[in-house]
Amino acid sequence: MNPYVISQAPLVLGFALLLIVASFRPHQKESLSGLISIVALGATAVCMWFWPPDVTDYFGGAIHVTPVGRVLAYICLALTAGAMLLSDEYLNKIHVTAVDWRMVVLAVGMGMVNLCLAGDLPTLFIAYELVSIPSYLLAGFSHRDPRSNEAGMKYLLLGAFSSVLFLLGLSFVYGATGETNLLAIHDKLAAAVSTGAAADLVLAKVGLALILGAVFFKVGVAPFHTWLPDVYQGSNLASLAVIASPVKVAVFGMLGMLLWGAFEPLADLWKPVLLCGAAISAVMGNLQGIRQTSMKRLVAFSAVVNAGFILLGIMAHSATVVIFYLGSYGIMSLGTWAAFMAMGTPKADVDELSDLTGLGRNHKWLALAMTIILLSFAGIPLTSGFAAKFGVLLEALRPDMDTPRHTVQVLLLSVVGGLISFYFYFQIVRAMWIEKPESRGSKASPLVPELRWNYVFVLAMSVVVIISLGMFLRLPGL
Amino acid sequence: MLAPAACLAVALVLPFLAMLLHGLVPSSTASASAASAASAEALRARNLAHGRAALYFQWVFGAFLVWLSITGFCSPEGLVLKGQGLPVGASNLMVDPALYLDGRNAPFLLLMGLALPLVFTWLRDREGKYGPSYYVSANLLSLSLAGVFLSDSLLLFYLFWETALIGAYFWIGMHGKSNIHAGSVYRAVIRFALVTLLGSLPMLLSIVALCAAAGKDPGLSGIAGVMGSLPPMERGLIFAGFLIAFAVKLPLLGFHGWLRDTYNVAPPACRAILSAVMSKMGAYGLILVLGQGFRAECFQWAPQLQMLCVAGAIYGGLLCLAQDRLIDILVYSSLSHLSLLALGLFSALQSTDVESTGMTGALFQVLNHGLIMVALFAFDTRISVDGESPTISGTGGLRKGQRRLAAVLLTAVFASASLPGFSNFAGEILVLFSAFRSSPWLTLLAGVGALITAAAMVRAFHGIFLGVPKKDMAVDFQQAADFSLGETALALGLFALWLALGLYPMLFIHPVEISVLGVGAARALVGMP
Structure with missing residues (x-):
C-alpha cells in the first residue's frame, strides 16, 4: 500500500x-x-x-x-x-x-x-x-x-x-x-x-x-x-x-x-497577464463594491480585490509569500462566514447592512471580532491581512526581481484601491458601531443573534490566527 | 536623570492598559428599549465613574510623559529600545522594531504630556453622556500618538499611523455630534478617514520600496543611507509618498479640505487632541522623517514648498477673517500657524548644511502651537452652549457673564498672536529668521499671514466678548458655566510656562539644538548606526 x-x-x-x-x-x-x-x-x-x-x-x-x-x-x-x-x-x-x-x-x-x-x-x-x-x-x-x-x-x-x-x-x-x-x-x-x-x-x-x-x-x-x-x-x-x-x-x-513549475519557461507571457489581471481586479473590484448594501456581495467584491493581490504575489515568484497570503485570506474568509452565521437569528440570516445596526452596543465582542476581521481585510497593521499585503508588495518591489514594465504603477493602483476597500469594509463597521438604531426610523427590534458555540469558536480561532500571523513583534519573554 | 530604555515601552503599555480597563470592566448591556429613569441614572453613574478614572489616568500618564521628555532633553545621546522581530508576512524581511528618544522627539512627548491632562480636565464629561467606548478610543489614539513619536522602525511608525486613524475614526464616529454647519458625523468622519488614507497608502508603498531596497527595515535614521543608493526617479517617488502623507496630516494648503467639518463634528476633547497633537504627527513626519532622510529632495523642492507654506499662512488668515463662528476661526488659525511651522522646516533645509534655527523653531512651534490650540479649543467649548459656538455677528458682551473664561481666552489669543514675551513669539521669530535666510520676500508675506490671523482672532474676541450683548441672541451664551478656580489655576500655570519659555527660550532651544546638530556625530560615538 x-x-x-x-x-x-x-x-x-x-x-x-x-x-x-x-x-x-x-x-x-x-x-x-x-x-x-x-x-x-x-x-x-x-x-x-x-x-x-x-x-x-x-x-x-x-x-x-x-x-x-x-x-x-x-x-x-x-x-x-x-x-x-x-x-x-x-x-x-x-x-x-x-x-x-x-x-x-x-x-x-x-x-x-x-x-x-x-x-x-x-x-x-x-x-x-x-x-x-x-x-x-x-x-x-x-x-x-x-x-x-x-x-x-x-x-x-x-x-x-x-x-x-x-x-x-x-x-x-x-x-x-x-x-x-x-x-x-x-x-x-x-x-x-x-x-x-x-x-x-x-x-x-x-x-x-x-x-x-x-x-x-x-x-x-x-x-x-x-x-x-x-x-x-x-x-x-x-x-x-x-x-x-x-x-x-x-x-x-x-x-x-x-x-x-511547468510553465516557468513561458514567464514572459504569463507575468504581464497576471499584472493586467491584478490591475483590473483592483479597479473593478473596488469600484463595484462601493454601492453594495448586501454584505455577501460586499465580500464577493473584496474577494475580487484579494484575487488581484494574490496574482501579484504569483507574479513575483515567491512561494512563501503566496502561501502566507492564501492561508491568511482563507482564515479571514472563514472567520467572516462564521461571524455572519453568528450574527444570524435562529430563523433568518443577516444579509443587509441595516440588519447590523446597534450590534456594537448590544454584542460588543461579536462586533469587535468582526471589526478585527475587517481591519485585516483593509490592511491595517498588526493583522495578517497587512502582513500578507506587505509581503506581496515587498516581493514585487525587490530590486533583483524580473517584473514586467509598469509593475510599480499597478502596485500603486492596488494600494490606493485599498482606500476604496477601506470605505466599503467600514460600511459594515459603521453599521455595527456608528449607526444609531433610532436614526433608522424603523420599529424593528434589534438583532438578537444566535451565538452558537461552533460559530463563536471558529470566529475566535480566526481572530487569534489573524492577530498572531500579523505580529511582527516578538513579545518580551516569548 | 537617565531612565532605562524600557520606560519607552511603558509609554505605550500604559494607554493600552487603560484601554483594557475601560473596555473590560463589565457593564450592563444597554438594551435599546430600556428607558426607565433608574437604568438611565445607573448608566450616567457608570459613565461618570469611567470619566473620573480616565481623568486620574491622564494626569498620571501626562506626568510620566513629561518626565520621559525631560529625560530625553537631558540625554543628548538618547535612549534606544530595540526589540526582537519576526519576518513579516513570511517574506524574508526581518524587522527589528525599535523605539528611540532624544532631544528631537522629546518636544512631542512633552506636548502630549501637558496637553492630555489639560484636555481631560477642562473638557471632562460633566453629564455622564460618554460611555466607556469614548475612553477606549481616546486611549487608542493616545497610544498611537505616543507610538508614532517614539518609533524608530518604519513598520512600527506605519502601524501607529494607521491605528491613530482607527482610534480617531471610532472616537469621532461613535461620539461626535452632527452640526448644521458641518453636516452629519459620518460624512465628516469618512471624509477624514479616506483623505488620511489617501496620504498614508502611498507612504506604505514608499516604506515597502525602502525596505525592499535595503533588505531590512532601515529605521528613520537609515533612510538617508538607502536613498543614496537608489536612482533619481525612485527617490522622487518615495519622497512624494511620504510628503503626501505628512501634508495631509498637518495639513498643508490644498490638503486641508477635511479640517473644518471634522473639527466641527468631533467631540470636544477629540477636537482639542486632533488639533494639538494629531496634527503634530504630520509635523513630526516633516521635521524628523523628511528633514533627516530626504535632505536632497527637500533641498530640491524647498522653494516650492516654502511658497506653499506661505500661501497656507496667508490663506488661513484670510479664511479666519471670513468666518463668523469662533470655532471656525480657531480651525483656520490652526491651519495658518501650522503652515508657518512647516515654513521653518523647509527654510532650514534650503541649505545643505544643517541649519538648526529653522528646525529648532519648528520644534518649538510644535510645543507652542499644541498648547495654544488645547487652550483655545477648550475655552471655545466651555463658552459654547449645546455644541453651538458663539458667533461674532450673533453675540456680544459675553465678558459680563464669564469673567474668568474671557480673561484666559484673551491671554491665549494674545499668545497665539505672538505677543512678545510669550513662547509663541520666540518660536515664530526663529522660523522667520530661518525664512529670511532663503528669501526676505517670503518672510514678509509669512509675517503678513501671521498678522492677518492675529487680527482675525482679536477681532473675534472683540466681537464676542466685549461690547454690548445683542438683543435677540439665538442661544443664550450667558448660561455657560464660568471657569472654576481650579481650572483657572491650571490656565494660569499654562500661561506661566508660556512666559517662562518666552522670556528664556534657551531652556528649550539648547537641548533641542544639541540633538538636531549633533545627531550624526553623537550616534557614531555611542556606536549606533
Whole structure:
C-alpha cells in the first residue's frame, strides 16, 4: 500500500460511512456525519504528515509531492474542517440534509488535496473537476430558495465553461509538448524556448492562455468575476464557507504551482497577464463594491480585490509569500462566514447592512471580532491581512526581481484601491458601531443573534490566527 | 536623570492598559428599549465613574510623559529600545522594531504630556453622556500618538499611523455630534478617514520600496543611507509618498479640505487632541522623517514648498477673517500657524548644511502651537452652549457673564498672536529668521499671514466678548458655566510656562539644538548606526 493511497483512504472511507449514515437516518438532524467528516479530514492530514520525505512521485508521476503542495493541502484540509464545524446546526436551520451536504464537501476536499499534489495533466483535470462539480452543488444546495437555485445555475454554467477552457488548454499543451507529466512539460518548454523553436511554442502559449482564462473565471479575477456577487449572495453561508475559502486556496495554489513549475519557461507571457489581471481586479473590484448594501456581495467584491493581490504575489515568484497570503485570506474568509452565521437569528440570516445596526452596543465582542476581521481585510497593521499585503508588495518591489514594465504603477493602483476597500469594509463597521438604531426610523427590534458555540469558536480561532500571523513583534519573554 | 530604555515601552503599555480597563470592566448591556429613569441614572453613574478614572489616568500618564521628555532633553545621546522581530508576512524581511528618544522627539512627548491632562480636565464629561467606548478610543489614539513619536522602525511608525486613524475614526464616529454647519458625523468622519488614507497608502508603498531596497527595515535614521543608493526617479517617488502623507496630516494648503467639518463634528476633547497633537504627527513626519532622510529632495523642492507654506499662512488668515463662528476661526488659525511651522522646516533645509534655527523653531512651534490650540479649543467649548459656538455677528458682551473664561481666552489669543514675551513669539521669530535666510520676500508675506490671523482672532474676541450683548441672541451664551478656580489655576500655570519659555527660550532651544546638530556625530560615538 503506498502512502498516498493510505492518506486518501480516510476521505473515501468517510464518504462511504456518510452514505451508510444517510441510508439509515435519511432526513434526521444529526451531528454524527459532521464528526465523521472532521475525523476523515484530520486523518488525511495526519497520514500526509507521515509520508516518506524522499519519495516525491506516486503512480509514475501522476502524483507529485512538493513542500508547497503539502502545505497548501494542509491549509485546505484545515479550512474545510473549520467549515464542517460551522455547518453543524446551520444546515438544519436552512432545511438542508446535513449528510448530503457533508458528502459533497468531502468530495471537494478530496479534489482540493489532489489539486495540490497533481503531477500530470489527467490528474490535474480530474482534481479540478472534483473541486468544481461538487461546488456547483454546494452553491445551489438550498433548493427551496430561488436565489440559491439561481446561484447554482450561474455557477454551473460559468464553471462548466471554465472547465471546457481548461481542458482545451491542457490538450493544446499536450499537443505542443507531447508530454502529460508536468515536469516533462517544463523540460520540453525550456528546451523549445532556448532553441527558439517558435512553432511549437505558439500552441503551448495558446494553451497557457486558455488555462489562465479558465482559472481566472474560477477564482473570480476581474473582468471574469461577474458571476461572483450573484453566486455569493444566493448561496447559503455554510456552502460559502467551502466555496469562498478552501476552494480559492486550492485553485490559486494550483495556479501558482503550474506557473512556477511547468510553465516557468513561458514567464514572459504569463507575468504581464497576471499584472493586467491584478490591475483590473483592483479597479473593478473596488469600484463595484462601493454601492453594495448586501454584505455577501460586499465580500464577493473584496474577494475580487484579494484575487488581484494574490496574482501579484504569483507574479513575483515567491512561494512563501503566496502561501502566507492564501492561508491568511482563507482564515479571514472563514472567520467572516462564521461571524455572519453568528450574527444570524435562529430563523433568518443577516444579509443587509441595516440588519447590523446597534450590534456594537448590544454584542460588543461579536462586533469587535468582526471589526478585527475587517481591519485585516483593509490592511491595517498588526493583522495578517497587512502582513500578507506587505509581503506581496515587498516581493514585487525587490530590486533583483524580473517584473514586467509598469509593475510599480499597478502596485500603486492596488494600494490606493485599498482606500476604496477601506470605505466599503467600514460600511459594515459603521453599521455595527456608528449607526444609531433610532436614526433608522424603523420599529424593528434589534438583532438578537444566535451565538452558537461552533460559530463563536471558529470566529475566535480566526481572530487569534489573524492577530498572531500579523505580529511582527516578538513579545518580551516569548 | 537617565531612565532605562524600557520606560519607552511603558509609554505605550500604559494607554493600552487603560484601554483594557475601560473596555473590560463589565457593564450592563444597554438594551435599546430600556428607558426607565433608574437604568438611565445607573448608566450616567457608570459613565461618570469611567470619566473620573480616565481623568486620574491622564494626569498620571501626562506626568510620566513629561518626565520621559525631560529625560530625553537631558540625554543628548538618547535612549534606544530595540526589540526582537519576526519576518513579516513570511517574506524574508526581518524587522527589528525599535523605539528611540532624544532631544528631537522629546518636544512631542512633552506636548502630549501637558496637553492630555489639560484636555481631560477642562473638557471632562460633566453629564455622564460618554460611555466607556469614548475612553477606549481616546486611549487608542493616545497610544498611537505616543507610538508614532517614539518609533524608530518604519513598520512600527506605519502601524501607529494607521491605528491613530482607527482610534480617531471610532472616537469621532461613535461620539461626535452632527452640526448644521458641518453636516452629519459620518460624512465628516469618512471624509477624514479616506483623505488620511489617501496620504498614508502611498507612504506604505514608499516604506515597502525602502525596505525592499535595503533588505531590512532601515529605521528613520537609515533612510538617508538607502536613498543614496537608489536612482533619481525612485527617490522622487518615495519622497512624494511620504510628503503626501505628512501634508495631509498637518495639513498643508490644498490638503486641508477635511479640517473644518471634522473639527466641527468631533467631540470636544477629540477636537482639542486632533488639533494639538494629531496634527503634530504630520509635523513630526516633516521635521524628523523628511528633514533627516530626504535632505536632497527637500533641498530640491524647498522653494516650492516654502511658497506653499506661505500661501497656507496667508490663506488661513484670510479664511479666519471670513468666518463668523469662533470655532471656525480657531480651525483656520490652526491651519495658518501650522503652515508657518512647516515654513521653518523647509527654510532650514534650503541649505545643505544643517541649519538648526529653522528646525529648532519648528520644534518649538510644535510645543507652542499644541498648547495654544488645547487652550483655545477648550475655552471655545466651555463658552459654547449645546455644541453651538458663539458667533461674532450673533453675540456680544459675553465678558459680563464669564469673567474668568474671557480673561484666559484673551491671554491665549494674545499668545497665539505672538505677543512678545510669550513662547509663541520666540518660536515664530526663529522660523522667520530661518525664512529670511532663503528669501526676505517670503518672510514678509509669512509675517503678513501671521498678522492677518492675529487680527482675525482679536477681532473675534472683540466681537464676542466685549461690547454690548445683542438683543435677540439665538442661544443664550450667558448660561455657560464660568471657569472654576481650579481650572483657572491650571490656565494660569499654562500661561506661566508660556512666559517662562518666552522670556528664556534657551531652556528649550539648547537641548533641542544639541540633538538636531549633533545627531550624526553623537550616534557614531555611542556606536549606533
